[in-house]
Amino acid sequence: MKLAVVGGGSTYTPELVDGFARLRDTLPVGELVLVDPAAERLRLVGGLARRIFARQGRPGVVTTTSDLEAGVAGADAVLLQLRVGGQAARQQDETWPLECGCVGQETTGAGGLAKALRTVPVVLDIAERVRRASPDAWIIDFTNPVGIVTRALLQAGHKAVGLCNVAIGFQRKFAKLLDLAPAELHLDHVGLNHLTWELGVRRGGPGGADLLPELLAGHADALAADLHLPRTVLDRLGVVPSYYLRYFYAHDEVVRELGEKPSRAAEVAAMERQLLDMYGDPALDEKPELLARRGGAFYSEAAVDLAAALLGGGSPVQVVNTLNRGTLPFLADDAVIEVQAEVRGGDGSGPVPLAVPPLDPLYAGLIAHVSAYEDLALDAALRGGRERVFRALLAHPLVGQFDRAEGLTDRLLAHNKEHLAWA
Template sequence: MKLAVVGGGSTYTPELIDGFARLRDTLPITELVLVDPAAERLDLVGGLARRIFARQGHDGRIVTTSDLDAGVDGADAVLLQLRVGGQAAREQDETWPLECGCVGQETTGAGGLAKALRTVPVVLDIAERVRRANPNAWIIDFTNPVGIVTRALLRAGHKAVGLCNVAIGFQRKFAALLDVAPSEVHLDHVGLNHLTWETAVRLGGPEGEDVLPRLLAEHGEAVAADLRMPRELVDRLGVVPSYYLRYFYLHDEVVRELGRKPSRAAEVAAMERELLAMYGDPALDEKPALLAKRGGAFYSEAAVDLAASLLGGGGSPYQVVNTYNNGTLPFLPDDAVIEVQAAVGAKGATPLPVPRLDPLYAGLVAHVTAYEDLALDAALRGGRERVFKALLAHPLVGQYEYAEGLTDRLIAHNREHLAWA
């Protein structure tokens, strides 16, 4: 089995490598190719990756290359973890929206739109080259904004599934609070990527007992603290929103907070420099503890599980993924990409039925889906007016003056990445 990771020079890759090594019985990789244009980073990451495999007794071959076509040739699955523009572009995404009084964040709001505009054309080009190399290869997208990028891939006819680590993070945290094995926790997870709610926490499977009321009653303070939301808000909702709902429910508070401290991008950039220095140590043969602060917890387990199921192996029968709606949420178009529990196998992902979604959540899902329609159109066809309309439609922007100012800033800061600008 051959897997390729595009963006393999990421400082996060050793987390993925560690998962491949530990879970080799679930996903028996014989060849793993790390593809990245940044040769120096790739050498450091690739060296550590080989040492991790050796330490854990994995006999798979690890290859590093900057040649995309060679790297994906014959791959059974290709994992995408790109950051077009690097941390410098992320720093911009997180700062210039604040000038207009809007949230600066890399996956939602104006910053998220900027990332989508930079990313979608690049991902579609990669996907076409994957299809030429092996039309049967699966593409697993972990590149943000996952919902928009996955929708672009599916609309272009690619065999693609989007993946996020929010759900597996909740599963692990809830399992610890309930003192059960993670495999016992099944989430009724519903919404869009980075706009989801856990509406039930079931023990044993999709039909199991819902213990969410007990979880909130006994551990509500811990849950709310982890979300950085008021306990009263979580109790009144009666569900567990993802951390990203904080940008919607506490928008002005978050804007003030972001204006008072260094950006997350600056923190990550400093962390990456430290990690790369560690990766260059020939004695290091395991992922360093610092990597846990980098973000993306449990991504390796989720990626292994998904790849194993898509490739006909021993992955879990139900997984939270991003895929076509196809009537699951009846108030959305069939070709909207939603993030829900799905049955996953060699033919792809089929969403499980979802109970009627409360209007409190359905309204926001419909609103952001409309924005994503416009964002994808802007990413595919370009043009200032399309960017403006996408920003005007976003609930974190939504005002003419803000949308005008943000449009000018977005284009100015991203001109080198926008072919039409």
């Protein structure tokens, strides 16, 4: 089996490689190709990847290349983990929205739109080249904003699935709190990428006993602290929201906090420099502890499980980003949602969402609102134009005011001219 990682020079990659090495029985990779235009990063990450494979006794071969077509040719699956513009662009995404009193964040709000505008055209170009070089390959997208990028891929007819680590992170956290094995827990995980709620925590599978009341009764304080939300929010909702919901439920508080401390982009850039120094040490043959602070926890395990299922093995039920197809009746069929799905890899049909019971309007309303924004964001990413950018910003629930949308549009275009061919 051949897998290719586009963006293989990312400091995330050793997390992924560690999973491929440890879980070789689940996903027997014969060749892993890391593809990246950044030659020095690729050299450092590729060297560590080979040492990780060797330490784990992994028989597979790790190769590196800057030639996309050569790297993905004959691949069974291609993982996308890109950051167009690098940490410098992320730094901007997290700062200029604050000038208009809005959250500065790389995947939601105005910053998330900027990232979508930069990213969608690049990903679609890569996907077309993948299709020509390896027409049967599955594309697994971990590139943010995952929902919008995955919809762009599916709309263009690619065999694509979006992946996020939020659900697997919650599964691992809940299992630890309940003193159970993670595989024993099935989450009723519903929403859009980075806009999800855990409506149930079931033991043994979709029809199992719901342990969520027990979890909240015994551990609400710890969960609320992790989410940086008051415990009363969890008590009143009776569910566990994704930590990204804090941008909606405590918007003004978050804006104040972001204005008082260094950006997350600055922290990550400093960590990346340290990590790359570590990766260059020929004695290092495992992922360093610092990588856990970089983000993307359990990404490797989620990626292995999904790739295995798509290629005919592994667990058939996964939390993925895929087409709605009537699952949430208040959304269009071609909207991309993040839910549990049966991944039918053997016959090539991919994920089929599991049934979702009717949602409380408290959640359905926000999902519909953000999904409408994503429609406009994708239109702006595909066709460009100041007015389309403005309409997407005006539609976003974290913006929603005419003057703010105007100011954010001006700033977005000014900070992203080099990445937008039409600007």
